[in-house]
Amino acid sequence: MKSPLLKLVSPLLVGSLLLVATGCGPSEGPQATTPTGSSGAPQSPTAPSSTDPTSAEPSRSATSPEPTAPVPSTEPSTEAQRAARLAAQMSSREQAGQLVVAGVEATGATKATLKSLSKAGVANVFLRGRSKLSVKQTAAVTGQLRSALSANSPEGLDAWVATDQEGGYVRVLQGSGFSDLPTAVTQAKWSTQRLDSTWRSVAKELQKAGVNVNLAPVADVVDPALGRANAPIGYFSRNYGSSLESVTESIRTVNQALSGQGVQPVVKHFPGLGNVRGNTDTTASVTDTATSGDSESLRPFVHAIEQGQAWVMVANARYTRIDKKNDAPFSRALIQGLLREKLGYDGVVISDDLCEAKQVASVPVGERAVRFIDAGGTLPLCVDAEKSRTMINALVKQADTDEQFAQRLEDAVTVALTAKLEKGKE
Numbered sequence: 001m002k003s004p005l006l007k008l009v010s011p012l013l014v015g016s017l018l019l020v021a022t023g024c025g026p027s028e029g030p031q032a033t034t035p036t037g038s039s040g041a042p043q044s045p046t047a048p049s050s051t052d053p054t055s056a057e058p059s060r061s062a063t064s065p066e067p068t069a070p071v072p073s074t075e076p077s078t079e080a081q082r083a084a085r086l087a088a089q090m091s092s093r094e095q096a097g098q099l100v101v102a103g104v105e106a107t108g109a110t111k112a113t114l115k116s117l118s119k120a121g122v123a124n125v126f127l128r129g130r131s132k133l134s135v136k137q138t139a140a141v142t143g144q145l146r147s148a149l150s151a152n153s154p155e156g157l158d159a160w161v162a163t164d165q166e167g168g169y170v171r172v173l174q175g176s177g178f179s180d181l182p183t184a185v186t187q188a189k190w191s192t193q194r195l196d197s198t199w200r201s202v203a204k205e206l207q208k209a210g211v212n213v214n215l216a217p218v219a220d221v222v223d224p225a226l227g228r229a230n231a232p233i234g235y236f237s238r239n240y241g242s243s244l245e246s247v248t249e250s251i252r253t254v255n256q257a258l259s260g261q262g263v264q265p266v267v268k269h270f271p272g273l274g275n276v277r278g279n280t281d282t283t284a285s286v287t288d289t290a291t292s293g294d295s296e297s298l299r300p301f302v303h304a305i306e307q308g309q310a311w312v313m314v315a316n317a318r319y320t321r322i323d324k325k326n327d328a329p330f331s332r333a334l335i336q337g338l339l340r341e342k343l344g345y346d347g348v349v350i351s352d353d354l355c356e357a358k359q360v361a362s363v364p365v366g367e368r369a370v371r372f373i374d375a376g377g378t379l380p381l382c383v384d385a386e387k388s389r390t391m392i393n394a395l396v397k398q399a400d401t402d403e404q405f406a407q408r409l410e411d412a413v414t415v416a417l418t419a420k421l422e423k424g425k426e
Contacts, residue, residue, distance in 0.1 A: 079425065083417035086154050087410050095413045096395035097121025097152055100369060101162065101350070103383030106131035106172050108141045113385050114148040120389045123152040124160035127172055127211065128383050135177030135209045142210025157420045160264075160379075162213035165206060169236045178205050184218055188241035188250050195250065199257030206263050212423070213264040215313060215350075217254040219300040221247050222274040223290075231279040232269075239274070248300045252307055259309040262426060264419075267304045268313035269352060270339060271322070272297045280316035280352070280359035292321040293338045302343060311348040311419075312339065314377065316359040327360060329372045329380075336376030348378045348419050354391075355382040366394025374405060378412045 087095065102117055106127035109117075117125070125145055131138065142161050149159045163172045168183030179202050181187070187195055206214060222234040224242050233239050240250035251267055258265040271291050278286040291297060304310045314335060315328050322338060323331040329351045339345050354360055354368040363371070369380040369391035382388040399406040 077418070077422075079421035080414070080418045083421055084414045086417055087413040090154070090410075090413065092396045092399040092406065092409065093121055093392070094152075095399070095409050096392040098123050098413050098416055099373070099379055099395070099409075100124075100388050100391045101126050101160065101379050101381045102385045102388035103128040103353075103355070103381075104145065104385055105129050106138070106141070106163065107133060109145065109148075109385070114144070116389065117385060118148045118152065120392055121152050122388060122392070123149055124379065125149070125162070126215075126381060126383060127161065127163040129172065131173055132175045133173075134175045135205055137175065138173060138209040138211075146210070153420070154417070157417070157424065158212065160213050160420075161211050162215060162266075163206070163211050164215045165202065165211075166216045166218060166238060168238065170238060173206075173209065173211075178202075178209075183237035184240045184250070185237035188239075188246050192249070192253055195253045196257050199254050200261060203258045203261035203263045206258075207261055212262065213266065213311075214258055215266045215268060216258075217251045217265065217267060218269070219247060219251050219267040219304060220269060220272045220274045221297040221300065226275070226277065229277055230274060231277055231283075232273045232281070234274075244296060244299050248303050251300050251304055251310075255304060255307055255309045262423075264423065265310040266313050266350060267301060267310045269315035270301050270312050271295070271315070271319060271328070271334065272301075273315050273317060276317055281357050284358045284361065286317045286359055288317050288319045289321065291319050293342060298343075305343055305345045311350055312345060313350050313352055314339075316352045316354075316357050326375075329354060329360070329368070329377065330363070330375055332375040334375070340376055346415070348415055349376065350379040351377055351381050353381050353383045355384040355387045364394075365390045366397075370394050370398045370405070373409055373412050376408075378415050 090098070097120060100122060101124045102122045103126045104113060104117075106129050127142075133141065145161060146159050150156070153159060164170050165173055165181070166184060167181030167187060171181060179198065181198070181202065187198070190198070203214075206212075218233065218238045218240065220233045220239055221244055222230045222239045222242065226234055228235045240247045255265040255267070272288075272295075274297060275288045275290045276286050280286045301312065304312070318327045319331075319334060323333040326333075328334050335349060339349065351372050354372065355365060360368055365382075365387050369382075372380045373395065380391060382391055395409060399409045
């Protein structure tokens with residue numbers, strides 16, 4: 001997703017490069033009845049240490065060239081220029097409402113919730129939990145959401161309606177008409193043609209259901225030495241095989257299939273959760289001491305950036321070789337320095353859930369959104385609809401008292417609106 005904004009954004013966003021260097025689906029399998037975690041991931045206990053069943057290489061073969069960071073365009077697009085004008089005309093409250101993604105039950109929101117979100121200015125939602133509603137019934141839910149939020153976006157721009165439809169244990173929409181996707185480990189063993197065909201069908205289902213953003217695919221490369229002991233990914237077989245080549249090829253295919261049917265893909269969880277043991281949804285102090293800004297495990301993300309079709313979700317863990325003091329969503333060194341400046345990504349950066357995840361629980365809810373935007377993020381995700389209002393209020397308060405933050409908020413809105421304008425042009 002390359003939105004050439006470099007001439008539009010504040011010089012604050014283009015400073016010198018910093019070198020400091022994210023349920024339960026089928027009735028079988030681990031944690032089949034475990035409650036949903038933050039942005040759809042199963043909540044796992046301390047994962048058992050066992051032989052990794054995912055270690056077998058997938059049947060597809062692929063070679064991936066060494067990643068090179070894409071060079072951002074120096075000329076703003078027409079959509080970016082228009083987005084900048086729209087953002088500049090908004091109040092800080094209108095801007096904040098364009099960014100916070102509020103979680104609502106996939107089975108439908110109450111009238112009170114709809115009224116609350118509309119009043120708060122929320123323009124984007126995330127379908128959370130697990131739903132047995134059919135495609136047609138889900139479309140009625142999303143239609144109701146769009147109707148309630150339609151006045152909160154400028155010039156009739158559509159709301160982002162996101163969900164988690166990875167496959168396996170992370171599959172929010174499970175009713176009639178939705179594909180019974182297996183885990184990513186199983187998908188990685190398919191031929192490229194089968195993977196592409198399956199995901200095109202999934203994308204068509206989502207599109208018919210009124211979902212235009214899917215928080216997938218998973219680009220994390222799980223350390224084979226950890227395997228199922230990797231609680232957030234390996235334990236639930238969310239990884240596309242066990243090699244860089246398999247993960248890279250798979251996510252490129254999934255991105256293309258989703259994007260080709262009008263559904264926005266999101267690669268996650270940058271810069272990777274493959275080296276940790278704890279699940280940030282249920283555990284605090286999850287730390288990666290191995291991943292750096294030059295790690296080979298970044299390759300799937302780099303190739304996704306080059307492909308230019310996916311957004312990027314940032315993990316909630318801490319990466320000490322990138323930023324010793326801040327968790328990833330609050331790290332300007334990681335988001336602005338590594339992802340945006342070093343890797344050249346200038347599109348939408350969405351957070352993992354910042355409202356129920358144990359990893360960030362020590363930080364006040366509103367401050368989580370403020371710190372994410374300040375670090376260079378775009379869309380703070382909050383799976384709790386009521387807490388999303390707290391985030392909006394905090395963003396407004398900070399912008400109204402801090403000129404530098406106000407500019408960063410406006411820059412984030414410009415990125416977000418550019419994406420909507422580009423989607424509307426398709």
